Amino acid sequence: MIVGVPREIKDNEYRVAMVPSGVETLVEAGHTVLIETGAGLGTGIEDEEYRTAGAEIVSSGPEVFRRAEMVVKVKEPQPSEYDLLREGQILFTYFHFAASEMLTRAMVDRGVVCVAYETIQMPDGTLPLLTPMSEVAGRMAVQEGAKYLERPMEGRGILLAGVPGVPPANVVILGGGVVGSNAAKIAAGFGANVYILDINLERLRYLDDVMPPNVTTIFSNRRNIAQLLPQADLVIGGVLRRGAKAPTLVTREMLKTMKRGAVVVDVAVDQGGCFETTYPTTHSAPTYIVEGVVHYCVANMPGAVAGTSTYALTNETLRYARLLADKGWKQAMRENHALLQGLNVAHGRVTLRDIAEQFGYPYTPAEELIAA
Numbered sequence: 001m002i003v004g005v006p007r008e009i010k011d012n013e014y015r016v017a018m019v020p021s022g023v024e025t026l027v028e029a030g031h032t033v034l035i036e037t038g039a040g041l042g043t044g045i046e047d048e049e050y051r052t053a054g055a056e057i058v059s060s061g062p063e064v065f066r067r068a069e070m071v072v073k074v075k076e077p078q079p080s081e082y083d084l085l086r087e088g089q090i091l092f093t094y095f096h097f098a099a100s101e102m103l104t105r106a107m108v109d110r111g112v113v114c115v116a117y118e119t120i121q122m123p124d125g126t127l128p129l130l131t132p133m134s135e136v137a138g139r140m141a142v143q144e145g146a147k148y149l150e151r152p153m154e155g156r157g158i159l160l161a162g163v164p165g166v167p168p169a170n171v172v173i174l175g176g177g178v179v180g181s182n183a184a185k186i187a188a189g190f191g192a193n194v195y196i197l198d199i200n201l202e203r204l205r206y207l208d209d210v211m212p213p214n215v216t217t218i219f220s221n222r223r224n225i226a227q228l229l230p231q232a233d234l235v236i237g238g239v240l241r242r243g244a245k246a247p248t249l250v251t252r253e254m255l256k257t258m259k260r261g262a263v264v265v266d267v268a269v270d271q272g273g274c275f276e277t278t279y280p281t282t283h284s285a286p287t288y289i290v291e292g293v294v295h296y297c298v299a300n301m302p303g304a305v306a307g308t309s310t311y312a313l314t315n316e317t318l319r320y321a322r323l324l325a326d327k328g329w330k331q332a333m334r335e336n337h338a339l340l341q342g343l344n345v346a347h348g349r350v351t352l353r354d355i356a357e358q359f360g361y362p363y364t365p366a367e368e369l370i371a372a
Contacts, residue, residue: 001325002032004068006061007039010075012283014042014306015313017072017093020053022318027054031325036064043310065089072321074313075300076103087111088347090329092321094118094133096270097344097355098245099280099299104345104359113329113346117317118270119243120342127242128338129320131178132312134267136302138182138238141265142171142190144301145234148263148287148294155294156261158233161191168192169233174220174249174274176203179238179267187234188212195228225249230257237266237274243344244354245272252276252291260292269297330370340366 003026005018016039023033035055037047047057058064065071065084073093077085079102085091088111095116097104107114117129142160149169151157162168171187173180176198187194188211196211197220198204204217211217218224229235229250235258239246246268255264255277268274269281277290280299287296302309320339323332333340343351349364350356356363 001328002034002067002069003321003325004034004064004071005036005039006064006071006073006081007036008042008074008303009061009078009080010300010303013075013300013303015074015303015310016040016043016045016306017074017314017317018321019043019045019311019314020049020055022314022321023050023053023055025318025322026325029322029326032056034058034064034068036061043306070321070324072317074303074310076100077106079106082106082110085110085112088113090115090324092117092317092324094270095344097352098243098358099270099272101359104350104355104361107345108348108350108361111347114344115320115324115329115339115342116243116344117313117342119344119352120320120338121242122338129313129316129342130240132316133302133309134178134238134240135182136305136309136312137267138179138236139186140301140305141179141183141236141238141267142186142234144286144296144298145171145236145263145265146190148265148296149233149261151261153287153294154261154289155263156233156259160187160234170228170231171195172225172228172232172235173197173238174225174236175238175240175268176200176207176217177238177240179240180236181207183236183238183267184211184215188215192234197224197228220249222249226254226257229254230259232258233262235262235264237264237268237278239268239274240271241354243352245358246274248274248276250275250277255291255293258291258293261294262292263294263296265296267301269299273297333366333370340370343369
């Protein structure tokens with residue numbers, strides 16, 4: 001198979017979808033790998049490293065899309081890339097369709113086979129290709145929240161750790177999954193008072209066992225959230241519904257109860273966000289203010305730390321890219337049920353029920369398409 005890796009063009013996206021070791025693996029298996037020139041520079045990988053690994057370096061993104069049978073990316077195709085895609089071409093990347101009807105319609109109209117990193121699911125329910133970026137984003141959420149709490153950034157001028165004689169900040173984390181638990185670790189390490197909420201009592205029991213004493217677990221419901229918001233300096237949104245829009249946990253009215261200059265970091269922005277006032281921002285313009293509260297809602301947070309996140313991501317994606325290249329998407333999905341869960345759109349049909357319902361498409365079970 002001809003596998004193409006274009007340079008990412010989303011605002012300040014420095015990750016790349018394949019590293020030289022991945023190229024070696026695919027080339028040794030008999031595949032051709034096309035790398036757009038400069039694709040790895042944001043991660044510190046030179047073209048020559050890819051060439052040495054066996055890749056063909058091509059001069060432009062359009063050439064990668066034109067020649068490749070499967071395109072492997074990090075982020076969803078941008079509008080300028082839509083017309084480069086064609087019927088039956090495999091696109092393996094993060095899509096987060098719930099956040100964009102325009103993207104969904106573009107992929108349906110072009111008949112692309114969309115295999116989404118974020119919905120590949122193991123039998124135990126874990127999401128192996130989402131987990132590493134959730135780890136990065138959860139840790140970054142505290143780092144960014146601490147920065148935007150600074151007064152020059154229009155925050156309250158609060159130090160997360162406090163100092164002797166001055167109390168530390170209060171950090172509220174919505175969701176006790178991968179994002180939330182990683183955020184809690186870092187916030188607790190700073191010395192903040194941390195409150196982590198979830199609807200899963202077993203998860204809360206686990207977190208209560210493993211977290212340090214300055215982390216308090218609380219059952220998540222509207223009343224408990226509303227009681228915590230007025231005292232919060234930083235609120236991190238880390239809830240997830242696989243493949244579907246994130247639930248709205250904080251309304252604009254609830255936001256009004258927060259302190260002026262408090263900060264929210266909505267990691268769930270990729271799936272539409274869990275604050276009513278969320279909309280996607282970029283690394284170039286990361287924040288905006290609503291009701292006096294600073295919102296950080298960058299939709300590709302890990303892209304800023306590509307030297308870490310590229311390797312964390314490609315450690316997981318390569319085995320699935322290899323399966324797709326070796327066997328073709330239908331046979332690969334017949335043999336690997338986790339990969340089958342990653343099929344979201346194919347040949348104009350929507351195979352993810354939540355997205356079909358959200359945007360008014362007929363739902364087609366993925367099993368029907370791979371059986372054809």
